[in-house]
Amino acid sequence: MPPATSARPRRGEGQWALGYREPLNxxxxxxxxxxxxxxxxxxxxxxxxxxxxxxxxxxxxxxxxxxxxxxxxxxxxxxxxxxxxxxxxxxxxxxxxxxxxxxxxxxxxxxxxxxxxxxxxxxxxxxxxxxxxxxxxxxxxxxxxxxxxxxxxxxxxxxxxxxxxxxxxxxxxxxxxxxxxxxxxxxxxxxxxxxxxxxxxxxxxxxxxxxxxxxxxxxxxxxxxxxxxxxxxxxxxxxxxxxxxxxxxxxxxxxxxxxxxxxxxxxxxxxxxxxxxxxxxxxxxxxxxxxxxxxxxxxxxxxxxxxxxxxxxxxGYALPDGPAPELDPGLERDHVGVHRQRDGRNYVGFAPRVGRVSGTKLARIADIAEAHGSDRIRTTADQKLVVLDVEPERTESIVEALEAEDLRVRPSVFRRQTMACTGIEFCKLAIVETKDRGATLIDELERRLPGFPEPVTININGCPNSCARIQVADIGLKGQLVTGPDGRQVEGYQVHLGGAMGLNSSFGRKVRGLKTTAEELPDYVERVLRRFLDQRGDDEPFAVWAARADDADLK
CATH class of the missing domain: 3.30.413.10 (Sulfite Reductase Hemoprotein, domain 1)
Structure with missing residues (x-):
């Protein structure tokens, strides 16, 4: 007879197909x-x-x-x-x-x-x-x-x-x-x-x-x-x-x-x-x-x-083998700006501040689209909006109307590339504020780094759950309480650097102890972006630089 064993059988994972139908939580x-x-x-x-x-x-x-x-x-x-x-x-x-x-x-x-x-x-x-x-x-x-x-x-x-x-x-x-x-x-x-x-x-x-x-x-x-x-x-x-x-x-x-x-x-x-x-x-x-x-x-x-x-x-049948998509590492995914449609008309993509609008603003967007002959508005997966079907001769007019509402068709890098989740204002899971913090960060970076040339993404999340995709951002900010200069716990962020999707997909790098208080956030981001510009190779994207940079240069 085989020797007796005291090992307990492996617990089921609650999979219905294997017979685990009882409520497990x-x-x-x-x-x-x-x-x-x-x-x-x-x-x-x-x-x-x-x-x-x-x-x-x-x-x-x-x-x-x-x-x-x-x-x-x-x-x-x-x-x-x-x-x-x-x-x-x-x-x-x-x-x-x-x-x-x-x-x-x-x-x-x-x-x-x-x-x-x-x-x-x-x-x-x-x-x-x-x-x-x-x-x-x-x-x-x-x-x-x-x-x-x-x-x-x-x-x-x-x-x-x-x-x-x-x-x-x-x-x-x-x-x-x-x-x-x-x-x-x-x-x-x-x-x-x-x-x-x-x-x-x-x-x-x-x-x-x-x-x-x-x-x-x-x-x-x-x-x-x-x-x-x-x-x-x-x-x-x-x-x-x-x-x-x-x-x-x-x-x-x-x-x-x-x-x-x-x-x-x-x-x-x-x-x-x-x-x-x-x-x-x-x-x-x-x-x-x-x-x-x-x-x-x-x-x-x-x-x-x-x-x-x-x-x-x-x-009940086999699917045929197929090819992988041909990814391009340099493509913008948000569809912001004025671009030609296949029918000769244009679409116009624009950026609110970190996705925050209002009912009044949405009504104004509807009015602007309708006044320029469009009945089709689209939302994007980057907290942006797009108006379709704009005739070429009316394109500049719609751009002016949207920009007058602070809906940027030709945004700065920071307006275009910054996202934020709902944050502590409304979310029961959040630890820190995000929307206002993101809007303030955009203003500060536009003032401090005018004309910044590279499409660096900055994603701000109020908790670890990554609704704002912090792990795949160039600069991902995970909300948490951190120790401030006076030793008290204050709102802040753990920093992830160099995340990316596409051809060179990777999750952001976490440097030991790399955190910033919310108050110091603009100073930190400015500092790391200036180091990037100083140290980058020819056409080197932020994610590649962040992966090779010394820890000290990321702090």
Missing amino acids: KNEENKKNDDGLNVRQRIIDIYSKAGFDSIDPADLRGRFRWFGLYTQRAPGIDGGKTAVLEPEELDDRYFMLRVRIDGGQLTVAQLRAVAEISTAYGRDTADITDRQNVQLHWVRIEDVPAIWEKLESVGLSTMEACGDTPRVILGCPLAGIAEDEVIDATEEIRRVHDDHIGSDLFSNLPRKFKSSISGCSSYCTNHEINDVAFVGVVGPDGTPGYDLHVGGGLSTNPMFAKRLGVFVAPERVSEVWAGVTSVFRDYGYRRLRHRARIKFLIKDWGPERFREVLEKEYL
Whole structure:
């Protein structure tokens, strides 16, 4: 007989396909008790009528997310208490509301509706996110049904804008009009949305699930860091289609997506998307919340096994091998500026300050677009906006109108390249302020380094979760409390340097002890940028310099 062993059997990871169906944590139990999609009717019938105090806590801090609602942070709570207080102590009685904008595609009427909701129900707040959504704040539960009615009247929704669901599908804002696009993904985005968003087949995933489908030759949807990404390529027979990437994501364990090595024809995108999402649903890890993203499954399985399971268990056919996208390390991804469309008209991309706008500002953008003959406005994955279809003779007029609203078509490097997450102003996870800090930093750098020549990205995040993509920025700033000159704890940032996507993708370098207080931030950034200019080789980008620079030169 074999010797007895005291080794305990390996614990299951909560994978449904392997029989682990029991609730394994509070979130899984909550989802098992009731599908998040069912909360909509309770909001309409009960909570909006009886008010905030009537809301079941399991809905308030769980299922509300299935319709884009998070309680925002109560005012006056400093960052040191973020991880200490209970959720009910952090909750305000108001909500952040995320409007889902798949592919970043808006009409004038849709943008105007969002603007009107902001001014009527959200204290004139609005942020353009780096997921192409619009976020509003100060929303009361009593007003949510009226907001939904307004959004749905113009074809918009908040359904599955948050939660353990397939969130907004990123798409190139220039889909169908760019002269150099590989393929127009508009129809594929529409089909995936219509076939699968709101389906109870995918309304209980292990964690959030981020998708992109794009044929942009600048790769503006950042396929490297999405859970599933369809990237435009030309197939073996010369027909355009998509290369499939799975398992990208940042947060506290950043990972780049892996190519499965397959070619997906346009007409198969919806079923392949459903197959990948089903693998995640059934094999994704549900036992531990912090390991529940698809990137951990890909890391453990590898792309070869994932492809095999996808093809044999979910598709029932083998996908053909396909080529990788041809990345260019020097391309800007944000579509800012005036550029020619394939039909001879122009698109005009412009930069607010770190994505912060307002309902009043959005209404003005709608007016400007309409006055210049456009009915198509787009959001980007870099907190920017684009107006399409501007006749050449009207281009300078629209540029002047936008610039007069502080919406820069010809921005400085710092206005163009700085992003910030929501921060402590509204977010319950945040430790420090971000939006105002980013706007102030832009002003300071424009004053101190006028005409700075290089496209250095500066991304500011209020906590470790990387909503503002700090690990793939040239200068990534992760909010935390740091020790100030007088020994007290003050707002500050850990610094990541030299992150990048594209041909030379890498996560930013962390130098031991490299932190800055919020007050000293402009001085630090100026110092490191001046050293870069002094030490760089010919045409050497910041990320390459930062990777080779001495630690002392990065401090």
